[in-house]
Amino acid sequence: MAKLNQTKQIAFLSGNEAIAQGAWEAGLKVAAAYPGTPSTEILETLAAHYKDIDAQWSVNEKVAYEVALGAAIGGVRSLFACKHVGLNVAMDPLMTSSYTGIKGGFVVVVADDPGLHSSQNEQDSRWVAIFSKLPMLEPSSPSEAYEYTKLAYEISETFDTPVMLRSTSRVSHTKEDLETGSRIEPAPVGELTPDIAKYVMVPKNAYAKHILIEERLRKLAAMAEKSKLNRIEMGDKKLGFITSGVSYNYLKESFPNASFLKLGMIYPFCDKKIAQFAKSVKQLVVVEELDPFIATHIKSLGIKITTKHPSFDIGELRPEYMADLVAGKKKKEVPATTRKPVLCRGCPHRFVFNTLRKLKFFVTGDIGCYTLAATPPMATLHTCVCMGAGITLHEGIRRAQPGKKIAGVIGDSTFVAAGITGLINAVYNKVKGIIVILDNSTTAMTGGQHHPATGKTIKEDPTKKLILEDLVKACGVDNVDVVVPYKLDELENLLKKRMDEDALSVIITRSPCRLIEKKYEPAPIYEREKCKACGVCLRIDCPAIHKQPDGTIEIDEFCAGCKLCVAVCPFGALKPHDKAIETK
Incomplete structure (x- = not known):
């Protein structure tokens, strides 16, 4: 910044x-x-x-x-x-x-x-x-x-x-x-008077x-x-563009000699200026990202325009797309080099989802870091619609499939933002099942911002801290448990116990985001001769574990030392260190 x-x-x-x-x-x-x-x-x-x-x-x-x-x-x-x-x-x-x-x-x-x-x-x-x-x-x-x-x-x-x-x-x-x-x-500021x-x-x-x-x-x-917000830039009259936003920059780079009507105020429209510009160029092309918002309006004015192929309505535009777009061609996707989105090394959520997968629960999800549990090989988050839906979709699916083992998950910040009313609805309408609140003490996915349950404001000032378990009880939930997700046996036993009960339960898995706590341990000791290349450790989807051509693994220097791989290895090929270090 x-x-x-x-x-x-x-x-x-x-x-x-x-x-x-x-x-x-x-x-x-x-x-x-x-x-x-x-x-x-x-x-x-x-x-x-x-x-x-x-x-x-x-x-x-x-x-x-x-x-x-x-x-x-x-x-x-x-x-x-x-x-x-x-x-x-x-x-x-x-x-x-x-x-x-x-x-x-x-x-x-x-x-x-x-x-x-x-x-x-x-x-x-x-x-x-x-x-x-x-x-x-x-x-x-x-x-x-x-x-x-x-x-x-x-x-x-x-x-x-x-x-x-x-x-x-x-x-x-x-x-x-x-x-x-x-x-x-x-x-x-004037006086506050009723109106x-x-x-x-x-x-x-x-x-x-x-x-x-x-x-x-x-x-x-x-x-x-x-307004100066909508400006005409006359160039070659054979080709004119009506555009807005970042598309303007791409077009100026690709067609520097063309004429432009750049719309800075995109609603309400400047119909007279649009008509004036349309009359001044031979070919008029409308270029915009996503929907044909501008194009639809200009067509309603009876003005003849060239528009992008519908394939360009999907995804963002790029400078390299401009020539094909203006020519009316279908978009040729340019593959980007990307890294698979994955939960961070040592993330406490990984322990929760590995356990949910082991128990073969259907998991309704929400918006947050934990959404990444949907990606293979973890693949243990089965819905993601909007904030709060981890709780309410859980209720709806349970009503459709009453005999299934279904758990809803939601983050701490997301629960405060959009989950409270859904939980009250579940209590009021006598829903059974498990809601897991993944409490990592931050709004992690967007960079670690505070929320009411962290006890600090955006300016780092201390404030009244919302206690999630008290809030859940106030919503009417009788069975409320708080567990450290790294304690796998305790977590698994609690999930099985609550799923078998004829009641609504909320389990709060509480451990700070690793990016906030910055407390790491040394990587486990890998005894290659004991490894059977079974791939179980790879299924936890840890970015510090890398598969080798012969099916064995390598653990890189960025390992957080969380020991989940140690816990899941069935052959004892991974053993923990004991000494903790504060940063890496």
Whole structure:
């Protein structure tokens, strides 16, 4: 993360850091989010570098959105950030906030994930702008992310509306030199006075506000026609592109002499400017990542365009795709060199899933590091839909298959974010079975962020620590156990005992994430002459164990010394060391 000073300077910033810098310069006071790649660094940057900003990790995206909206209603500039699937969680307040409007500027940052680098779907958040009738800006670079964020606050307060800022993985994580500025303090917060017609969305008030929303959209569309956000760059008139976001950069690199209409405000559309540009070029091509969002609208205007082959609607675009895309050809996938996603060396979750596999349980999963247990050879997580579904899918499948051994798993952060209501529902509706809360004391998958059960805030300040077992009992669960996952026999016996009972049980497996604790032990001693090349140790899917051509193994120097391989080896070819060391 860049070291940011609060004075004018040239800074090498990622898109997420640039959004944070732009928001600070615009006078941001309150920011709220739930961690989610590729948006996480926005709040981390705000918390780390701008002590005058009230930044928080909220329990989930709905809560975060409402906190930020409340701050805007209270008269200060605020920001909400999430990844694309996180926006689903915040949709309830988002839709109605379009009706209420704001007092202080409110920017809603959503970071999409074309290519599904770290997500369970590839939804295109641009459609939310139409659905919610909110304006949306889309930067193509960190420098634009910085400028657009500042401009978004002006638009928000001018038009009394939340403003959406859509990023993508490449824009969020690309870095660029940009010149930063100083903070502009907005006007002082006025008195908090009731305005029932504006902020209380009962049917009568909401009907009147809907009329104002449609008027607002017309005014925003008029602004879009004149705004520098949408710019025409005339070049060779034989070929013209209408594009937005990172696609603009790829096209400029591949077709530097072409003409461009670059859309920085992608909703509402600048129809007159689009028609003007269309008349000025011989061939008009629309290029955009994911869905044909822009193309669909331009076609509705009766303008003839060339669009990408439907194969390009899937996955992220790349510079090397541009020639084939413009030629109307089907996408030729360019294979990337990747490393198989796998649980870290020494991860406590590996012990849990190895035991669940041994017991032949069907496992309903959730969103977190433990999702990686679905990959072979572990292959012991059998569903993954959304946050909280590890508990609720468990209930639904149990009702369909009452005689099966089914366990639901969910992480500590995910349980607090989205699992509590599902657990209450299970208790209320008399569900039997096992829910395993994998408590590694962090939000690990997104980089080790705090949550209510860690006892610290985003700024590392101590706070009231949520005790998970007390919360589970408060939900009505009578059978609550806490176990250290490294104690394999105890874990296995407990799982078998609870599965055989005619009750709902919650087992909390508690051990800190290895990346936080940083406590390792020496690698086990491998006695090759005892090895029968049976492959049992390879099935635990440890990245420190490597299969050799003759079926034996090698253990590399990054072994965490967790001893799971020792425990599963049926021939005693692996033996533990005793001495612990603090770091490796």
